[in-house]
Amino acid sequence: MQASAATSGTATQAAKKEIKVFPVVLAFLIAGFIGLFxxxxxxxxxxxxxxxxNIESATIQWLTTGYLLTMGILVPLSGLLMQRFTTRQLFITxxxxxxxxxxxxxxxxxxGILMVSRVIQAVGTALLLPLMFNTVLVIFPVEKRGAAMGLIGLVIMFAPAVGPTIAGLLVEALNWHYIFWISLIFLxxxxxxxxxxxxxxSETTKPRIDGLSMLLSTLGFGGIVFGxxxxxEGDGGWTSSTVLISxxxxxxxxxxxxxxxxxxxxxxxxLRAFKYxxxxxxxxxxxxxxxxxxxSMLVLPMYLQAGLAFSTLSAGLILLPASALNGxxxxxxxxxxxxxxxxxxxxxxxxxxAAALWMFTGVTLASSVTFIIAVHIIMFIGVSMIMMPAQTNGLNQLPPHLYPHGTAIxxxxxxVFGAIGTAVAVSVMSNGSEKFMSQADNPSDPSLIPAALTAGVQDAFLFAMIIALVGLVLSVFIRRVVVNRPH
Incomplete structure (x- = not known):
C-alpha cells in the first residue's frame, strides 16, 4: 500500500505541472456556490x-434534513468514487x-415532488463538495493551502449567506419556484x-467495490440521520419506536x-485517517x-418571520450582513x-x-433588529475563524493517499452532524413552544403563538451554545501540523 501510494503521489506530482489551476478552480467555485446556495x-x-x-415545522424541516440525509449516505462513497472515476467525469455527473x-x-x-427535487439536488452536491476539497489538496502545495481553502471558504460561506436574501426577494416579487429557476440558470x-x-x-486506481460496505454505510449513516x-415528528418524540429502531x-x-x-x-x-x-x-x-x-440558520428565519412578523425579504436582509462578512x-x-x-x-x-449563542438565548418579541444583526455578526466572525483553519490543519496531517478518504470523512x-443538529434544534424548539402553550391561561389563544415560538427558539439556541462549548474544550488540544513527508 505504501508503494502504491508513493507511485500515485509521483504520478500526481507530474500531473500537477500540466494542470491549468485557474479554470479548474473557477469551475468548482461557480458550481459549489450554486450547490450551497x-x-x-x-x-x-x-x-x-x-x-x-398545510404542514407543520417538524415536516417542513425534511426539506433540509432530507437533503442532508442524502448527502450523509452518499458522501462516504465519494472516497471510492474519486479513485474509480476521473475528476471531469464526477464533476459533470x-x-x-x-x-x-x-x-x-x-x-x-x-x-412530495419538492422533496424529490431536494434529494436529487443533494446527490449532485454530495458528489461535488468532496471532489472540490480533494482537488484543492492535490493541486496546491501545503504552504499555499490555507489561502486556497480560504477561497473555497469564501464560496462555502457566502453562498448560504446570499441564499436567504435572494430567495426572500424572489418569494416577495414572484414565488418560491423561481429560487430553482435562478439556480438552474447558473448550474x-x-x-x-x-x-x-x-x-x-488525480490518477484513477479502480478499487474493488465492496457491496457489504456500501450497505452498512447506507444503513449506518442513513439510520442515524433518519432517527x-x-x-x-408525531407524538412519541424521542421515545417513538421509529426513532429508537432507526x-x-x-x-x-x-x-x-x-x-x-x-x-x-x-x-x-x-478510517485509518483517525490515527492522525x-x-x-x-x-x-x-x-x-x-x-x-x-x-441556527433554520431556527433564526422562523423566529424572524413567525415570531417578529418580518417578511421573507426582510428576514433575508437581516441575515445577510453577518453571513456575507463571514464569507x-x-x-x-x-x-x-x-x-x-x-x-x-x-x-x-x-x-x-458561544458568547453570541448565549446572547441569542435571551431573544424576545421585543428584541431589536440591531441587536439580532450585531449578535449574528459576532457569531459568524467566530465561525469564519473555526471552519477553514480546523479543516485545513486536519487534512494537512494526512499522507497523500488518504486525501480522498480524509475529505470524504x-x-x-x-x-451527518448538520442533519442531527437541525433535527434536534427543531425538536427542542417545538417542545419549548408546546411547553409554553401548555402553561398559558388559554392554550388555544392564537395570539400566543409568536411568544410560544420565541420560547422554543431560546431553547434551541441554548442547545447550540452547549455544542459550541464542547468545541471550545476540543480547541485547547489543537496544534499546528508540521508537514515533512517525502511522499
Whole structure:
C-alpha cells in the first residue's frame, strides 16, 4: 500500500505541472456556490411553504434534513468514487444531477415532488463538495493551502449567506419556484464551463467495490440521520419506536462498517485517517461547527418571520450582513492560518460563537433588529475563524493517499452532524413552544403563538451554545501540523 501510494503521489506530482489551476478552480467555485446556495435558499420560504402545503415545522424541516440525509449516505462513497472515476467525469455527473433537481423543484406542485427535487439536488452536491476539497489538496502545495481553502471558504460561506436574501426577494416579487429557476440558470453555466475547462487532477486506481460496505454505510449513516430527523415528528418524540429502531440500526451498522473498513486492505472509507490526532480534532470541530451553523440558520428565519412578523425579504436582509462578512473573512482567515497556525484563530473563534449563542438565548418579541444583526455578526466572525483553519490543519496531517478518504470523512461528518443538529434544534424548539402553550391561561389563544415560538427558539439556541462549548474544550488540544513527508 505504501508503494502504491508513493507511485500515485509521483504520478500526481507530474500531473500537477500540466494542470491549468485557474479554470479548474473557477469551475468548482461557480458550481459549489450554486450547490450551497440551493442548500439554504429555501430556509426563508419555509414559513410560506408550511402554509401552502398545510404542514407543520417538524415536516417542513425534511426539506433540509432530507437533503442532508442524502448527502450523509452518499458522501462516504465519494472516497471510492474519486479513485474509480476521473475528476471531469464526477464533476459533470454532479452538475447534471443538480440541474435535474433544480428543474423538478421549479415545477413542483406538492411537498412530495419538492422533496424529490431536494434529494436529487443533494446527490449532485454530495458528489461535488468532496471532489472540490480533494482537488484543492492535490493541486496546491501545503504552504499555499490555507489561502486556497480560504477561497473555497469564501464560496462555502457566502453562498448560504446570499441564499436567504435572494430567495426572500424572489418569494416577495414572484414565488418560491423561481429560487430553482435562478439556480438552474447558473448550474447550466457552471456545467458548460466544466465541460470545456475541467481537467483530471488525480490518477484513477479502480478499487474493488465492496457491496457489504456500501450497505452498512447506507444503513449506518442513513439510520442515524433518519432517527434524529424523525424525533421531531408525531407524538412519541424521542421515545417513538421509529426513532429508537432507526438509531439502533444505524449505530449497529456503523460499528460493523467501521470494523470491516479497518480489516480491509483497500477499504471503501479508510478510517485509518483517525490515527492522525489533528485530523480527528479538526473533523470533530468542523462537524460541531456545522451543527451550530445549520441549526441556527433554520431556527433564526422562523423566529424572524413567525415570531417578529418580518417578511421573507426582510428576514433575508437581516441575515445577510453577518453571513456575507463571514464569507469575506474566509480568505483572510486562510492567510492567517498559513502564517500563524490554527490554535490562536480557532480558540477565540469558539469563544465568540458561544458568547453570541448565549446572547441569542435571551431573544424576545421585543428584541431589536440591531441587536439580532450585531449578535449574528459576532457569531459568524467566530465561525469564519473555526471552519477553514480546523479543516485545513486536519487534512494537512494526512499522507497523500488518504486525501480522498480524509475529505470524504470530513464531509460525511459535516452532513451527518448538520442533519442531527437541525433535527434536534427543531425538536427542542417545538417542545419549548408546546411547553409554553401548555402553561398559558388559554392554550388555544392564537395570539400566543409568536411568544410560544420565541420560547422554543431560546431553547434551541441554548442547545447550540452547549455544542459550541464542547468545541471550545476540543480547541485547547489543537496544534499546528508540521508537514515533512517525502511522499
Amino acid at each position: 440551493s442548500e439554504t435558499a429555501l430556509n426563508v420560504a419555509l414559513t410560506d411553504l408550511m402554509k401552502e402545503f 454532479a452538475l447534471v444531477f443538480s440541474c435535474i433537481g433544480a428543474i423538478i423543484g421549479a415545477v413542483a406542485s406538492s411537498f 447550466v453555466i457552471a456545467l458548460m464551463i466544466g465541460i470545456f475547462t475541467m481537467q483530471n487532477v 434524529f430527523s424523525s424525533a421531531g 438509531l439502533a440500526i444505524g449505530l449497529i451498522a456503523l460499528i460493523l462498517f467501521s470494523v470491516r473498513q479497518l480489516k480491509m486492505s483497500t477499504p471503501m472509507l479508510d 490526532p489533528m485530523f480527528t480534532i479538526g473533523a470533530l470541530m468542523v462537524a460541531l461547527c456545522m451543527m451550530v451553523i445549520l441549526s 469575506l473573512l474566509a480568505p483572510i482567515m486562510g492567510k492567517l492560518f498559513d502564517k500563524y497556525g490554527p490554535k490562536w484563530i480557532v480558540l477565540p473563534g469558539l469563544v465568540l460563537v 470530513m464531509n460525511t461528518m459535516q452532513q
